[in-house]
Amino acid sequence: MKSGKAILMGAGIFAVLFIIYYAFGHPYFNGNRLTMFVCVMALSITILYYIARANSGEKIYLRIIPGLKAFDEAVGRATEMGKPVLYVPGIMDMDQVETVAGVIILGHVAKMTATYETNLNVPVSRSIVMEAGREIVKESYLSVGRPDLFNDDMVHYLTDEQFAYAAGVDGIMLREKPAACFYQGKFYAESLILAETGNSIGAIQIAGTASPSQIPFFVTACDYTLIGEEFLTASAYLSQKPALLGSVKGQDMGKFIVMIAILLVFILNGVHDLGWIDIDFKEWLRVE
């Protein structure tokens, strides 16, 4: 709690200093970006505050997400059937948040496959994702004391081309018949092709993506789907690390602030339409 208070105090001092600086003409500061600056600072401080609270031992509650609970079940099923686990980390590069989240979740799945001695197959469509994937899988196998089970070919490159990649992954599914398929990352039109093939071979399928246009396909064809932020919260849920749990709580508070802002803007806009106030508050939210 002490470090949480220290962050709030630091933020308060910073805010006062910034107001003074701004009042004195704010040289070197682009006034058009003030709204963005305030948003970044407010969100960062909120998240840091809750991370500090979590690190100091405060218990952070995280609600149960069925899709994440099913991870263990899926790997366990593959182990019982003596079949491999297929993990698809999306088709985009490491500059996408979803791919980063997908690679982090891969680390957790790799820990499970290493513990249960189940084969893991990770076809990727980007060279940097392949390198990151290999690093994280190797790390996971080392952390559970099974480096002997790891080999570089677990994470292998297919192609950058979207539909060629989908064709390649489909081929792997049909020939290896994995018992569990994970689709965690950024997907486009190949999502349904992959999920339908996985469905046809009877694999238990868990998808996770923040791509709104692809979620419906995964919901239709997969057993469990992590929708949007559920997917981005997965690493916190699976690792139960205080810092990550704290950041989830911080983001929740951020969402709460956004909800209040939405409601306020909606009501104020109505009042503005009636001609009771004459302030163009929408301009405040515009970022140049």
Added chain:
Amino acid sequence: MLFTTEIIGAWFAVFLTLAIFSFLYKDNPFYKAAEHLFVGVSAGYWASTFFWTQIQPNLFGRLWPKVDGEMGGLRAAWYGIYDFFGWFHSGIFPEGGIDKGHEMNLVYMVPFILGIFMLFRLSRKLGWLARWSMAYVVGLAAGLRLYGFLNSNILAQVRGSALPLFDGWGTAINSILIIIGTLTGLFYFFFSKEHTGMFGKISRVGIWFLMISFGAAFGFAVMGRISLLIGRFYDLIQFSGSEYHHATYWLLAVIVILLGVQAFRERGKQTERA
């Protein structure tokens, strides 16, 4: 019967299309052949495309742009390195520098060095250097995306909630529905609070809104896919004409017969085993 390059190309396109469609029956040698060809060709194509559209013009083109006239001192030494590379491949490093309209910019040494670090993965001792490149990509992306996401996902969303309330009953109901959908949808994405009681009921409404929007998105995307399918059928119908020597009919017949023979033989083997 004359087979021009256009007709051979059409036959090839029809064969590959039908081979990929044969996946709908089951995994078979035609699908395998098309799949491996597709994956292999596209991997090679992408590698080549990246090199000739990014690395050569945008990276090497900025490090060693074409210079006219005499060079001296450090610049001459810098282009000495270039000449050394040119000795290996004059197509990539043409004489006198790369003419892609760029000025010399040595900041591009940073991506050049990070790119070389990635290649160190091939070495057991120096493989760790590749992590620096990955850390750079991930860190840079996180920083850049923060600004973009805040602008488009938060500020634009809040700004967009300034919906008209007094432009008639229809508009008012529509606006209220959008606000209720947005807020209840956000309730569903609260993770640090148990979804029970009133909170649970509100988030349940949010899930309904989400599912309705997913349904609409699903229908919209399926319509797009159908148009892609129509495009493939259009080509197959076009190539079934006499000017293409009925490529679609011939190849369809050959593939169906061969798949039938394979199925017949497989059944025979199964009976023998039984």
